[in-house]
Amino acid sequence: MDVLIVEDEPLASERLTELISQCDASIRVRDTLDTVEDCVEFFAKENPVDLVFLDIQLSDGISFEIFSRIEVDTPVVFTTAYDQYALQAFKVNSIDYLLKPINPTELEAALQRFLRQQIRPAVDYRLLQQMHARLNSPYQSRFLVKSGNHYHSISQSDIAYFQADGKVVYLVTKEARRYVIDYTMERLEHDLLPPESFFRVNRTFIISIDTIQGIQNYANGRLKLTLQPVAEQDVIVSREKVTFFKAWLNS
Structure with missing residues (x-):
């Protein structure tokens, strides 16, 4: 078997x-x-190989660009340091991936899987372009x-929203x-969610702007929100966040 790295x-x-x-x-x-x-x-020179091990981030760009420029029907195993949840879609297209640093056992399993199947699936260019855009976005568009x-x-x-219950996040x-x-909740608030669409109203809730059905004054200068779907407990905008919350709604 011939492979390209x-x-x-x-x-x-x-x-x-x-x-x-x-x-x-x-x-x-x-x-x-x-x-x-x-x-x-x-x-382009039609140098056939049986399998390609392809890093996502290359020295001159993202490897997905290859598939938009030339047709490739060789099975691909992606080698990447990106979060594995962002790459689950590759499984649907019979494309495997290995997270860096590469584990020898996982590599062997990928090779054995390929040898058992002996398939040459067409690469789904549309899927790869979607993943390209997703990986270049500063926020996470899907959650597994x-x-x-x-x-x-x-x-x-x-x-609709994220809710913390002790150390468990829903x-x-x-x-x-x-x-x-x-x-x-900290990772969601600061790294994964676009601030124009999601707001952390207190320690317990991060809400989507689309889920707000009503807002009313509450004790001690706070605000009480009505959400759809209805939350299991009252959703209160903490006093120190009320000003920022109003600015967020008005942005």
Whole structure:
């Protein structure tokens, strides 16, 4: 089997080459490339390989650009340091990924999975472009949640609010479904949610602007909110946040 490694960090490329050899000495690394331009040139010459190990962030751009410039029907295993939840969509297209630093066991499992299937799926360019845009956005557009043995991907636009109960944080959808998520309220507030759409009204709630149904004065200069869906407890804008909350609504 011939493989192509696309990686702009020499040490990472050398390590992956070594790990592949340890997994299966018969696998031949046809070439190692480090730029989008080199990849486009490689596939333009119809140099066939069986599998591509492709880093997402290359020295001259995002590797998704390759697929918008030239047709590639070779199976791809992405190697990336990005958060794994942002890449779950690749599974739908039979595209695998390995998180850096690459675990030898996971690499071997990916190779075995490929060998068992022996497929050459067409790359979904639209999906890759969507993932490109998502990875370049400063905020998270979807959240992977678990319900029993099933996983669901919840769009940011479908979220009504986040609620903390002690150390547990719940995502509540506009259809009143509740899911436990593995993020702190601080991470959600400062890193993952667009401030024009979400506001942390107190320690317990981060709300979407779309879910506010009513606002009324409350004791000690605070505000009481009516949300849809209705929250399990009163949603009170803390006194120190009232001014900022009004400015947020008026922005």
